Each structure stands twice: as structure tokens, then as C-alpha cells.
Amino acid sequence: MGVVVTMSDVAREAGVSKMTVSNVVNGRAGASRETRARVLAAVQRLGYVVNTTARHFRAGRSGAIGLLVPHLDGPYYAHLTARLDTLARSRGYHVIVERTGASREGELAALEPERVRPYDGLVFSPVQLEPADVTAAGVGVPTVLLGERRLAGAFDHVMMDNIGGAELATAHLIEGGARRIALVGGRQDRGVDDMATLRTRGYRQAHARAGVAVDERLVVDADSFTTRDGYEVLMRLHGQGVPFDGVFVLTDAAAMGVLRALADLGRRVPEDVQVVGFDNDLEGEYLVPRLTTIDPDNDSMAVHIMELLLERVEKQASGRGEAVELVMTARLVARESTRSPAAPPS
Amino acid sequence: MGVVVTMSDVAREAGVSKMTVSNVVNGRAGASRETRARVLAAVQRLGYVVNTTARHFRAGRSGAIGLLVPHLDGPYYAHLTARLDTLARSRGYHVIVERTGASREGELAALEPERVRPYDGLVFSPVQLEPADVTAAGVGVPTVLLGERRLAGAFDHVMMDNIGGAELATAHLIEGGARRIALVGGRQDRGVDDMATLRTRGYRQAHARAGVAVDERLVVDADSFTTRDGYEVLMRLHGQGVPFDGVFVLTDAAAMGVLRALADLGRRVPEDVQVVGFDNDLEGEYLVPRLTTIDPDNDSMAVHIMELLLERVEKQASGRGEAVELVMTARLVARESTRSPAAPPS
DNA sequence: ATGAAAGCGCTAACAC
């Protein structure tokens, strides 16, 4: 590999001091037109590139933003990662993904000081941690929470509109004529504000508002929300002989499994059973039938997250200032898996 | 935020020198049982965590492995990223993903010295670059190539078995009775060894071996291999009125679009048309019908890549030594989208 | 407009 060229080398080559090279390279003021040209020429000739590790070391920063997500399997976090990384790069940072495995231990481990220390800031999507487990001050770096779990210690928090979105989805099924709507991944309300509980709340609100009773046997919990889980939950529900004419699935990934299960059972969608997902994954548009879903507006979410975080990071203001809480607005994307007029121009 | 604790702080607290702290913290030999205990106690008390930025700076490394991929949209690169990152972490490195946008400019830009410099090593999956564009020496850091494009300058290279896998897929369709097999994403052989060309070669080999002629109108090129592309290519093919009774789609993602298109056209799979994909994405098992596909054995691929790369990185031997070339072995996963006996126990 | 000095936190090399 080529020899490593440092600022000193450039300085010697250009016949100036390291400081002048530094100023020119960083576009700072205070260098005559002529000196600047000489330095730039030397940089070119020697092929000098700043050593970002040294720069970060000197600055007491790492330039790294940690993104703590349960996993990267589905398209959801993969897209989020790509979006956040693009935004971070435009500000001179980069994103490093840490997978927590969606377990309490995994999440706690990811927040250990030695794991967190290398990051200038954190975007954390907790799925198991309880408020008592951690405080903003305890984490040690500016952190923006993503998702529904509220943690202790005044974290900044960006949330999707789980309740509103779920209500939208359920109301849409009811409008389409469904009266016995299964909730795949539904969770009994124990006062914990996790994604499943919130969406279940929206499901109930829609029923209440429409004056439709909820058969509790239709609210079926799931450990996680993979395609496999969706498939298995629906099969179990069918096995129990509980009738249903609509399904609200908590994620698009799981909805894919539900559609597959309905196909295996010979039940037509949407004629016999209507199905709605949640997330607006790209894949939904190509499923058979095309999946009606809820779009949580993740693009704006990513923008808000990164803005909030980098402001904290750069103002060293992680401790001070009010904790901000932002809720995005969800939108229904009607397609073929539900009975309705034509799909609106998405 | 808490005050930052350094080694000097710990040294003072424990009444020893920085060096001793360093030795203890890094588990190096040369510290009496008693001293060790005293240092560890001080570390505990002060909540000291090593500054990895400083450590890397000192070592002249960044600890970062750059992964240059076209995009993160599909499950393919997302999975690969997760796998590589797990392997890297177990060796004290971490993976940073750079998206090239699948364009020549994007790939060239990602290889610019100032972009590459921060990495200790690179895993690069080129989709556009030509051999003349770059040499191993020119890149400046140890690099392992992933995929089919052979570049100049003796890069280490790990490849999936594109030709063999495609031959497997095509032969399977022929065995199932197909005689007019469309190749969605197929490429005319211009001597460029890209993924599409190689898989097309396998498609032709299978035909030749079975004594079946290829109708060139069935070989339809595609710009990329998204679900949308699959959908559109199949629709175009249908529009042209070329008959076919089998489809080999170059990726599972695109195969999803093909299945959707066939559903829209009212053609039954596998009764009227058999379909095979390539990649063995998890989703394939839940499509309607379940997708027969080729498993390129990406898990072993990731292991080989990381081993090769870190060996180069740690031996500083990127320049010296023979360039290694590894080809994985592909395997057919038979499911419902093709006519055959039962699926083997996957 | 330019330069000299100092030091960020860590560890290799060499004392003792």
C-alpha cells in the first residue's frame, strides 16, 4: 500500500507550516490566494487525504451515530437505516447499525457504556426495555428514541401515529362491510405503550366509534411480527373455528404470512376476508392481492430524528433543554386486499 | 453528560501509572494479582471506558470495514450486511455500509481516496465498474470483491456460482416439462461477466445439455432486478405475444413481480407457467404460490469474505500474496411455483 | 497572513 501522507509532508512540500495546510484543507479563512494554490498543488501531488481518525480524536468525537434496532431482516429497518445514513452523511457523520435481537438483554447490552461510548449520538428503537431500565442521563450520549416505548429520563422521542393509523385501518375494514375483524398481533392493554398495545387501542377505538362489538377471541397476540408469525397466527385462529371476515395485521411483513395462510385455506381476499397491514412496505404493491396498508410517513420521521439528534450532539446540549416529543401522521393506502371504491391516487 | 474519565484518572485513583492501567484493561500480562485488582476497582469506581477513537488513532487503524453495495432496498444486501457485521464485531471491527446507487459514478465516487481512507478494509460489490476502472493497488486498502465482476489488479474475489445455479434452475424447469422458458433479466453475452450474463450462460448451458432450442425472443433484458422490473418485463413479454410455459427470473425480488403479473394475466402457476427465482430470499416461502429458487449459500460466503479480508488487514498484506478466488456452491430449493415431485427437506 | 507550541488518550519501547 502507498505510504501514508500526513499534513507535515504536505507542509514541507509546500514550504509552509502544518497550520496553514490545515487551514487551506478545511477551507478556513486566513491564507493568501497564492499560498492556498501552493498548498493545494502539494496536496494534489502527494495525494494527501485527511486522517479522519486523527481529526475525530482531536475533536473528542467519533463522527459515528449508533442506530440501535431490533434487527435488519425486514425492509422496515433496512430502509430506515439507509435514510438516516444519507442524512447523517450530509452532515459529516455516518451511521453504524447495532442489532439488539429484540430482546431485553440485547437492548441492555447495547446500552452498556463501553458499547455506547464510541458514538456521538444514538438513535434507539426499543422494543422490550421498560422505563425503569434506563434514563437519558444514564446512557451518556445524546439519544433520540424511535417508536412507541416511552422510557424514563426525558429522552427526545419521535413516534409514528400507531393509534391513529390503526384506527384508520380498522375503520376502513368496517366501512368495507367487515364486522368480525381479527387482530393479528393484538395485545391486551396492560398500560404498556408498546407498538402492539397502541395499535390494538386504535383497533378498539374504531370499533367503539362505529358501534361494533369486539369479540375478544379475535384479538390474537404474537411474539413477533414476521411473515412466519402472521402465517401461524392465522392458521391457529382458523383452527379454533372462530369466524372472521376481516383481518388487521400489525405489520406488512406479518400480513404477507396472513395472505399466504388465507390462500392455503382457500379463502378469497377481499371477497371472503378483507386484509389490512401496517408500514407500507414496497413489497405490498406486488402481493396477490395487492395489500391495503397504513403509511406511517417514515421519510419525514427520519428527517426529524436526525435533525433533533445532531442539534443535541453539536450543541452538547444532551442534558439541557426540554425533551421533544414528535408524532407523525399516518395515512391509509387502499389497494386490493380490502373492499372499497378505487384506490386513491397514492 | 458525565465527565469523561481517562486512563490518567484511573491511574491516579489506583496509584499506578497509565501503562499499568493500559495493561490491565487490555488483559495483557505483567501486572501482579494485587495491582490488577486495585486497577479494576478504580475502573469500576470511576466508570472508566476506553476511548476507542484514541485507541484506533494510536494504532493507525479505524476499526471500520467499508461495505460498498449498490443499495439496501432488498433483503439481499440487508442480510449480507447483518452477517458481515456480526463476523466483523467478533473480531473487533464494525461494518459501515456505503451505497453506490448501482451507478458507475457512484461506484467510482465510493472508491475515491478520501472516501476509502477511513476504512481498514473494503468489501466491494461492483455492478457497473469495468476492469480498467480500478486496480487493487489503486484502491489503497485491502479489498475483497463480492459478486461476479472481475476487476483488474488481482483483487481477492468471492463469487456465488451464477452459472451453475442458473443451469440448475433451468434444468429443473425443463424436467418439469417446460420447453419455452422466458429469461427475465437475461443478457446477451458480450463477454462481460456480470451477474445477468453469467446466469444467462447457465440458462443456455441447460438448454444445450437437454437438447432444447432457445427462442431468443424469450431472453428479455432488464435494467435492474427489482420487483417492479420483474412485473414490467413480464407484461411486456406478454404484450408481444411470445408464448412461454416457464420463467427463470434472475432474482427472487423480480420473481415476485413476475408472479404478480401472471396473476394479473390469469395464468396459473405452476399449471400454465412454471417460475424459478434466484437468491432464496426468506419471503419466497410465503408467496402465492411459494417460489422455487436457487440458494447461493450466502452464509458461507460472508464467512469466507470476512476471513479473507481481516487476514489481509491484520497482516498488512494487501499488496503481497496471491489473490484468492473462491466460488460458492448453489443449491436448488424446489417449492410450489414449479412442477416436480415434493420439495426436498430444505 | 503565517507559524510555534501544546496536547487530545492511548500504547510500543525501553528503562529500572
Add this chain to the structure above:
DNA sequence: GTGTTAGCGCTTTCAT
């Protein structure tokens, strides 16, 4: 077994 010295490449501060 433990301490001292020196320096990685950069930028802040203060001179000039």
C-alpha cells in the same frame, strides 16, 4: 512488575 518517555496526526491558542 511497574514507570517513564515519546509520539501517532490533527487543531486550538497565542505569537509574530
